[in-house]
Amino acid sequence: MNGFMIARDGKAKLDEDAAFKARVRGVRRMGQWAAERLGLAGQAATDYAKSLVEADFELPGDDDVVAKLLLDLPQGSVTADQLHAQLALCLAAEDGPA
Template sequence: MTTFDDREQAYENKFAHDAHLNFRAEVRCNKMLGLWAAEQLGKTGNEAESYASGIIKADLDEASHDEVIASIASDLDGKASVAEVAAKRAEFLVIARKEVLEES
């Protein structure tokens, strides 16, 4: 194997590792967002966990995060706007990325 091949393999490994970390951060962010929204809706315990799991699944199934954000804002029915939900998601994504990086 040449040096070029070694470098290419290392780059591919780094790309896969970074993609995995980003996926974990996105899932964690969605869970935080789901739990936050559940709290706004007065859900607790298993009901809140179930709502958060639904948010994670919806984000995996949907084409964009915007659709999930709009859905959450709709669920909140005036308790938070789309912009407020998007801001919360951005806030949680920073926290989730930090936590995932610290764990790895």
């Protein structure tokens, strides 16, 4: 393996780590958004956001996060499409350098 390949692999790893961290921050932001709608504040809101991040590890993509939100938020208060859109906004807000 030459120096270029090592550098390229190192950059790819850094990019992957940055994307992972940005996703965690975005899902945590979504958790804070949902916690507010659930009437949670302080540590309870932080704990809820953390539980949403943990739920994100169940399946690839956004469906696991949206499924948890649909179960937790008052029935009929928000649709899956609305949650996907809000999650996209939260993820976009956190996409970039930490």
